[in-house]
Amino acid sequence: MRETSVAVVVVRDRAGWYFINRRTPWRARYPGRFGIGAGGKVNDTETAEAAAERELREETGLDVRPRPVLAFFYVDGAVRHTVHLFDIVIDRVPIPNCAAEWSASCWVPPRVVDRLHRAGLLSPDTAALWDRYQDVQPAQCLS
Template sequence: MEMRGVADPADEVLVVVDENDNVTGSARRGEVYARGLRHRCVFIEARDAEGRVFVHRRTPDKLVFPSRYDMFVGGVVAAGESYDDAALREAQEELGVSGLPRPVPLFKFLFDDGAGRTWWSAVYEVRCTTPVDPQREEVAWHDFLTDEELARRTTEWEWVPDGLDAYARLRAFRAAE
Protein backbone atom coordinates (compact mmCIF):
# COMPACT_ATOMS: atom_id res chain seq x y z
CA MET A 1 0.00 0.00 0.00
CA GLU A 2 1.34 3.47 -0.87
CA MET A 3 0.56 6.53 1.23
CA ARG A 4 1.41 9.82 -0.49
CA GLY A 5 4.35 8.20 -2.28
CA VAL A 6 5.63 6.51 0.90
CA ALA A 7 5.63 2.73 1.29
CA ASP A 8 3.40 1.29 4.00
CA PRO A 9 5.38 1.45 7.28
CA ALA A 10 4.11 -2.04 8.21
CA ASP A 11 6.19 -3.43 5.33
CA GLU A 12 9.50 -1.95 6.54
CA VAL A 13 11.95 -4.71 7.51
CA LEU A 14 13.35 -4.32 11.05
CA VAL A 15 16.18 -5.99 12.91
CA VAL A 16 14.99 -8.44 15.59
CA VAL A 17 17.12 -8.87 18.72
CA ASP A 18 17.29 -10.93 21.91
CA GLU A 19 17.21 -9.75 25.53
CA ASN A 20 20.92 -8.83 25.27
CA ASP A 21 20.47 -6.80 22.06
CA ASN A 22 22.11 -9.46 19.87
CA VAL A 23 20.65 -9.69 16.36
CA THR A 24 18.57 -12.85 15.88
CA GLY A 25 16.94 -12.04 12.53
CA SER A 26 14.64 -9.61 10.79
CA ALA A 27 10.93 -9.25 10.12
CA ARG A 28 8.45 -6.78 8.66
CA ARG A 29 7.35 -4.09 11.09
CA GLY A 30 3.73 -5.31 11.02
CA GLU A 31 4.86 -8.78 12.06
CA VAL A 32 7.25 -7.39 14.71
CA TYR A 33 4.39 -5.45 16.30
CA ALA A 34 1.78 -8.22 15.92
CA ARG A 35 4.04 -10.89 17.46
CA GLY A 36 5.67 -8.63 20.05
CA LEU A 37 9.17 -9.28 18.72
CA ARG A 38 12.00 -7.42 20.43
CA HIS A 39 13.59 -4.87 18.10
CA ARG A 40 15.67 -1.67 18.18
CA CYS A 41 14.64 1.99 18.35
CA VAL A 42 16.42 5.32 18.53
CA PHE A 43 15.39 8.38 20.53
CA ILE A 44 17.02 11.69 19.60
CA GLU A 45 16.61 14.79 21.73
CA ALA A 46 16.83 17.65 19.22
CA ARG A 47 17.56 21.15 20.49
CA ASP A 48 17.50 24.39 18.55
CA ALA A 49 20.17 27.12 18.59
CA GLU A 50 18.65 28.53 21.82
CA GLY A 51 18.79 25.15 23.55
CA ARG A 52 15.05 24.50 23.46
CA VAL A 53 13.78 20.93 22.94
CA PHE A 54 11.83 19.93 19.82
CA VAL A 55 8.43 18.56 20.92
CA HIS A 56 5.75 17.22 18.62
CA ARG A 57 2.41 15.45 18.48
CA ARG A 58 2.36 12.30 16.37
CA THR A 59 -0.11 11.96 13.53
CA PRO A 60 -3.32 9.98 14.18
CA ASP A 61 -2.38 7.28 11.64
CA LYS A 62 0.87 6.20 13.34
CA LEU A 63 1.08 2.44 13.98
CA VAL A 64 2.20 2.95 17.59
CA PHE A 65 0.97 5.65 20.02
CA PRO A 66 -1.01 7.74 17.50
CA SER A 67 -1.81 11.38 18.37
CA ARG A 68 0.41 11.40 21.46
CA TYR A 69 3.11 13.91 22.26
CA ASP A 70 6.81 13.10 22.13
CA MET A 71 9.93 14.99 23.22
CA PHE A 72 12.15 12.89 20.95
CA VAL A 73 12.41 12.33 17.24
CA GLY A 74 13.31 8.82 16.25
CA GLY A 75 11.99 5.46 15.29
CA VAL A 76 12.88 1.90 14.53
CA VAL A 77 16.23 0.57 13.34
CA ALA A 78 15.94 -1.10 9.94
CA ALA A 79 17.50 -4.47 9.16
CA GLY A 80 21.17 -3.96 8.27
CA GLU A 81 21.25 -0.48 9.86
CA SER A 82 23.28 0.60 12.90
CA TYR A 83 21.84 2.58 15.79
CA ASP A 84 24.01 5.56 14.78
CA ASP A 85 22.88 5.51 11.15
CA ALA A 86 19.23 5.14 12.21
CA ALA A 87 19.58 8.11 14.59
CA LEU A 88 20.88 10.39 11.83
CA ARG A 89 18.31 9.16 9.29
CA GLU A 90 15.36 9.48 11.67
CA ALA A 91 16.41 12.92 12.95
CA GLN A 92 16.82 14.33 9.45
CA GLU A 93 13.56 12.76 8.23
CA GLU A 94 11.39 13.85 11.14
CA LEU A 95 12.88 17.33 11.45
CA GLY A 96 12.84 17.78 7.68
CA VAL A 97 16.45 18.95 7.48
CA SER A 98 19.60 17.81 5.71
CA GLY A 99 23.21 18.15 6.76
CA LEU A 100 22.40 17.60 10.43
CA PRO A 101 25.44 16.78 12.56
CA ARG A 102 25.63 13.13 13.58
CA PRO A 103 23.63 12.70 16.82
CA VAL A 104 25.74 11.97 19.91
CA PRO A 105 24.99 8.60 21.58
CA LEU A 106 24.29 8.85 25.33
CA PHE A 107 23.05 5.45 26.60
CA LYS A 108 20.87 2.40 25.83
CA PHE A 109 18.08 0.75 27.78
CA LEU A 110 15.49 -1.98 27.32
CA PHE A 111 11.98 -0.50 27.22
CA ASP A 112 9.24 -2.85 28.45
CA ASP A 113 5.65 -1.63 28.58
CA GLY A 114 4.54 -4.58 30.71
CA ALA A 115 2.11 -5.70 28.00
CA GLY A 116 4.51 -7.75 25.90
CA ARG A 117 6.07 -4.91 23.93
CA THR A 118 9.82 -4.51 24.42
CA TRP A 119 12.53 -2.81 22.43
CA TRP A 120 16.14 -1.83 22.89
CA SER A 121 16.34 1.93 22.92
CA ALA A 122 19.39 4.06 22.14
CA VAL A 123 19.17 7.68 23.32
CA TYR A 124 20.99 10.46 21.47
CA GLU A 125 21.20 14.24 21.45
CA VAL A 126 21.69 16.63 18.52
CA ARG A 127 21.70 20.40 17.96
CA CYS A 128 19.65 21.57 14.97
CA THR A 129 20.48 25.19 14.19
CA THR A 130 18.59 25.37 10.88
CA PRO A 131 14.82 25.85 10.48
CA VAL A 132 12.86 22.60 10.69
CA ASP A 133 10.18 21.39 8.27
CA PRO A 134 8.80 18.27 10.01
CA GLN A 135 7.57 15.29 8.03
CA ARG A 136 3.79 15.62 7.63
CA GLU A 137 3.34 11.83 7.77
CA GLU A 138 4.99 11.76 11.21
CA VAL A 139 4.31 15.13 12.88
CA ALA A 140 0.87 16.74 13.34
CA TRP A 141 2.13 19.68 15.46
CA HIS A 142 5.52 20.86 16.73
CA ASP A 143 7.28 23.53 18.74
CA PHE A 144 10.51 24.08 20.64
CA LEU A 145 10.04 24.20 24.44
CA THR A 146 12.35 25.24 27.24
CA ASP A 147 13.36 22.52 29.70
CA GLU A 148 11.08 24.08 32.31
CA GLU A 149 8.05 24.14 30.00
CA LEU A 150 8.70 20.59 28.85
CA ALA A 151 8.90 19.36 32.44
CA ARG A 152 5.59 21.10 33.22
CA ARG A 153 3.89 19.70 30.09
CA THR A 154 4.83 16.11 30.99
CA THR A 155 2.05 16.18 33.58
CA GLU A 156 -0.47 17.95 31.33
CA TRP A 157 -0.30 16.26 27.92
CA GLU A 158 -0.70 12.63 26.84
CA TRP A 159 2.80 11.39 25.96
CA VAL A 160 4.18 8.28 24.28
CA PRO A 161 5.12 5.93 27.16
CA ASP A 162 8.51 4.96 25.75
CA GLY A 163 9.38 8.65 25.31
CA LEU A 164 8.42 9.40 28.91
CA ASP A 165 10.60 6.50 30.07
CA ALA A 166 13.53 7.72 27.93
CA TYR A 167 12.98 11.30 29.20
CA ALA A 168 13.11 10.20 32.85
CA ARG A 169 16.25 8.19 32.17
CA LEU A 170 17.84 11.10 30.31
CA ARG A 171 17.16 13.46 33.21
CA ALA A 172 18.72 10.96 35.64
CA PHE A 173 21.69 10.44 33.28
CA ARG A 174 22.33 14.18 33.12
CA ALA A 175 21.89 14.63 36.87
CA ALA A 176 24.58 11.96 37.45
CA GLU A 177 27.09 13.63 35.09
Protein backbone atom coordinates in the same frame (compact mmCIF):
# COMPACT_ATOMS: atom_id res chain seq x y z
CA MET B 1 6.43 -10.82 20.80
CA ARG B 2 9.38 -9.68 18.69
CA GLU B 3 11.95 -7.43 20.22
CA THR B 4 13.04 -4.42 18.16
CA SER B 5 15.52 -1.59 18.50
CA VAL B 6 14.75 2.07 18.03
CA ALA B 7 17.04 5.07 17.77
CA VAL B 8 15.86 8.42 19.14
CA VAL B 9 17.65 11.74 18.80
CA VAL B 10 16.79 14.44 21.33
CA VAL B 11 17.16 17.78 19.54
CA ARG B 12 18.07 20.69 21.79
CA ASP B 13 19.12 24.26 21.05
CA ARG B 14 21.90 26.17 22.76
CA ALA B 15 19.38 27.96 25.03
CA GLY B 16 18.12 24.59 26.33
CA TRP B 17 14.85 24.41 24.37
CA TYR B 18 13.69 21.09 22.90
CA PHE B 19 12.20 20.22 19.55
CA ILE B 20 8.98 18.27 20.23
CA ASN B 21 6.30 16.78 18.03
CA ARG B 22 2.76 15.44 18.34
CA ARG B 23 2.13 12.04 16.80
CA THR B 24 -0.54 11.89 14.11
CA PRO B 25 -3.93 10.59 15.26
CA TRP B 26 -3.77 7.60 12.88
CA ARG B 27 -0.52 6.20 14.32
CA ALA B 28 -0.91 2.66 15.62
CA ARG B 29 1.09 3.39 18.78
CA TYR B 30 0.41 6.34 21.04
CA PRO B 31 -1.67 8.45 18.60
CA GLY B 32 -1.85 12.12 19.54
CA ARG B 33 0.85 11.83 22.19
CA PHE B 34 3.97 13.99 22.23
CA GLY B 35 7.52 12.93 21.42
CA ILE B 36 10.91 14.61 21.57
CA GLY B 37 13.23 14.99 18.58
CA ALA B 38 13.21 12.34 15.90
CA GLY B 39 13.51 8.59 15.83
CA GLY B 40 12.37 5.23 14.62
CA LYS B 41 13.19 1.60 14.07
CA VAL B 42 16.75 0.40 13.62
CA ASN B 43 16.67 -1.70 10.45
CA ASP B 44 18.29 -5.14 10.42
CA THR B 45 21.12 -3.94 8.19
CA GLU B 46 22.11 -0.79 10.10
CA THR B 47 23.65 0.24 13.38
CA ALA B 48 21.80 2.32 15.96
CA GLU B 49 24.09 5.23 15.05
CA ALA B 50 23.21 4.94 11.35
CA ALA B 51 19.49 4.71 12.19
CA ALA B 52 19.72 7.81 14.39
CA GLU B 53 21.35 9.81 11.58
CA ARG B 54 18.84 8.49 9.00
CA GLU B 55 15.76 9.19 11.14
CA LEU B 56 17.02 12.66 12.04
CA ARG B 57 17.61 13.48 8.36
CA GLU B 58 14.29 11.97 7.19
CA GLU B 59 12.13 13.60 9.85
CA THR B 60 13.81 16.99 10.35
CA GLY B 61 16.11 17.56 7.38
CA LEU B 62 19.05 17.96 9.79
CA ASP B 63 22.26 16.31 8.60
CA VAL B 64 24.14 16.14 11.91
CA ARG B 65 25.96 13.30 13.63
CA PRO B 66 24.21 12.81 16.98
CA ARG B 67 26.05 12.02 20.21
CA PRO B 68 25.29 8.67 21.86
CA VAL B 69 23.87 9.16 25.36
CA LEU B 70 22.57 5.81 26.64
CA ALA B 71 20.53 2.72 25.79
CA PHE B 72 17.77 1.06 27.79
CA PHE B 73 15.21 -1.69 27.42
CA TYR B 74 11.59 -0.51 27.24
CA VAL B 75 8.55 -2.75 27.82
CA ASP B 76 4.92 -1.60 27.69
CA GLY B 77 2.35 -4.29 26.92
CA ALA B 78 3.06 -5.49 23.39
CA VAL B 79 5.89 -2.97 22.95
CA ARG B 80 9.36 -4.35 23.66
CA HIS B 81 12.36 -2.54 22.33
CA THR B 82 15.82 -1.36 23.11
CA VAL B 83 15.94 2.41 22.94
CA HIS B 84 19.23 3.86 21.74
CA LEU B 85 19.21 7.48 22.88
CA PHE B 86 21.27 10.16 21.15
CA ASP B 87 21.23 13.94 21.28
CA ILE B 88 22.35 17.00 19.38
CA VAL B 89 22.72 20.63 20.40
CA ILE B 90 22.20 23.07 17.54
CA ASP B 91 21.33 26.68 16.89
CA ARG B 92 17.54 26.87 16.85
CA VAL B 93 16.39 26.63 13.26
CA PRO B 94 12.94 26.25 11.76
CA ILE B 95 12.24 22.55 11.31
CA PRO B 96 9.42 21.73 8.93
CA ASN B 97 6.66 19.52 10.31
CA CYS B 98 7.04 15.92 9.09
CA ALA B 99 3.36 15.40 8.22
CA ALA B 100 3.81 11.66 7.67
CA GLU B 101 4.85 11.31 11.32
CA TRP B 102 3.51 14.30 13.27
CA SER B 103 0.41 16.48 13.33
CA ALA B 104 2.45 19.37 14.80
CA SER B 105 5.96 20.25 15.96
CA CYS B 106 7.69 23.16 17.68
CA TRP B 107 10.48 24.28 20.04
CA VAL B 108 9.67 24.44 23.77
CA PRO B 109 11.55 25.07 27.02
CA PRO B 110 12.17 22.06 29.29
CA ARG B 111 9.41 23.14 31.69
CA VAL B 112 6.85 22.51 28.92
CA VAL B 113 8.20 18.99 28.38
CA ASP B 114 7.93 18.46 32.15
CA ARG B 115 4.29 19.68 32.10
CA LEU B 116 3.42 17.37 29.22
CA HIS B 117 5.04 14.52 31.15
CA ARG B 118 3.13 15.26 34.38
CA ALA B 119 -0.12 15.52 32.41
CA GLY B 120 0.46 12.09 30.82
CA LEU B 121 0.66 13.56 27.32
CA LEU B 122 4.09 12.23 26.36
CA SER B 123 4.07 8.86 24.64
CA PRO B 124 5.00 6.32 27.33
CA ASP B 125 8.35 5.46 25.74
CA THR B 126 9.15 9.18 25.46
CA ALA B 127 8.29 9.64 29.14
CA ALA B 128 10.75 6.85 30.03
CA LEU B 129 13.34 8.41 27.73
CA TRP B 130 12.82 11.88 29.27
CA ASP B 131 13.28 10.53 32.81
CA ARG B 132 16.54 8.84 31.89
CA TYR B 133 17.79 11.78 29.85
CA GLN B 134 17.21 14.14 32.79
CA ASP B 135 19.23 11.80 35.00
CA VAL B 136 22.29 11.91 32.74
CA GLN B 137 22.06 15.48 31.42
CA PRO B 138 20.86 17.66 34.35
CA ALA B 139 23.20 20.62 33.92
CA GLN B 140 22.71 20.86 30.16
CA CYS B 141 18.94 20.45 30.41
CA LEU B 142 18.69 23.45 32.71
CA SER B 143 20.84 25.73 30.58
